Amino acid sequence: MRITSETFTDGIREQLFTIGDIPGVLWTPAEGSGPRPLVLIGHGGGQHKKGWEVVSRAFPYVTSCGFAVAAIDAPGTGDRPEHPEIRRLVALIQEREAAGEPFWFGPEWPALNETVAAQLIPDWQTTLDALQKLDSVGDSQPVGYYGLSQAGEMGIRLVAAESRIKAAVLGLTGSDWLTDTAARITIPVEFLLQWDDEGNPRDSVMKLFDALGSAEKTLHANPGSHFRVPSFEIDSSIRFFARHLGSAGSSF
Template sequence: MQITSETVTDGIREQLFTIGDVPGVLWTPAEGSGPRPLVLIGHGGGSHKKGWEVVSRAFPYVTACGFAVAAIDAPGTGDRPEHPEIRRLVAEIQEREAAGEPFGPAWPELNEVVAAELIPDWQTTLDALQQLGSVGDDRPIGYYGLSQGGEMGIRLVAAEPRITAAVLGLVGSEWLIGTAAKITVPVEFLLQWDDESNPRDAVMRLYDALGSAEKTLHANPGGHFRVPPFEIDSSIRFFARHLGGPAT
């Protein structure tokens, strides 16, 4: 891991880093030291590691809970180079969407291409983060991700035993049913009742497939981008309950 910049604002330390060709960001409390729980945040499609949906969750996790929070750019986004195959698939999906047609096979193919790189990238990033004194290798780890961050999160949480709690949702991909069944950690799962991209029945089937003994479905009215702000507060309570606080 190479730290490329460090700033402190309003009690939050922000460190930009690279691991190989993967750019990321780590937020920690400016005061205090020692290991603490870590939350990984996966951004949505077309966004990046410092997108509004990442920062709006990350800052409260740091200030209210004392957590470390990290995010990385998915392939072809943020500070990562252009990815020709991803660009081609996104263009095809956008063309079909403009014509009022279903996304077709390009959508599952796009997710497979992204996941093939992003899941190993997350695991390598986690290896590096656990070497830092501000994180440590013995504190609980959570994951937060909605939409494509939820799509990738289901795959990551199922594959990574170090993650012990997750907030997921806004995804109903049928090809994830078998993967969701492998998840056994506590999950808070979000559904937007009028989601234009993910029919509620498909989202509920994916929720039902989760193998977790402790799982909660939060359903709210509104479209894909209308998740109520109070769900941030709920996720704070969820992670505080399952990850605890910084080591004293």
């Protein structure tokens, strides 16, 4: 891991880093040292590691719970180079949408997710390996994951593959091809559904929630479209992670 910059704002240390060709960001409390629980935050499709949906979650996790929080750019986004196959598939999906067809019909959407996941899941695991070697994080504390929309899809894949993750907030995704993967998840999950989500029919989202193998799982359903997740769900996720990950300095 190579730290490329370090800044301090409102009691939060922000460190930009690279691990090989993986660009990422780590937020930790400006004061104090690790070890501490770590939350990984995935960003939505076409966004990046410092997008509003990442920062709006990351900062409260640091200030309210003393967590370390990390995000990385998915392939073809942020500080990553352009990914030709992702660009091609996105163009086909946009053509389908422009023709008035749901983007999740046809082979392009599952192909896009498979292409992203093939690189992103190993990248997350490599990042986690490196982060747990830092004094400000350590490897003795539990890890959580937060991801909605495409980051929810990626999160289901990552959580099913990575035993170090002990709790996850997921949702805004209803991909039928993920049910078998979801069944392998047994950790506590808070799962979000927007009742009027134009891109994820509620029946598909609830089917995926039902497929989760977790003994402790909670469905949070709110009215509104895909991008109208109520702000109070951030507070709920803080309580969820505090309950399952503890706080800085806890013993596990």
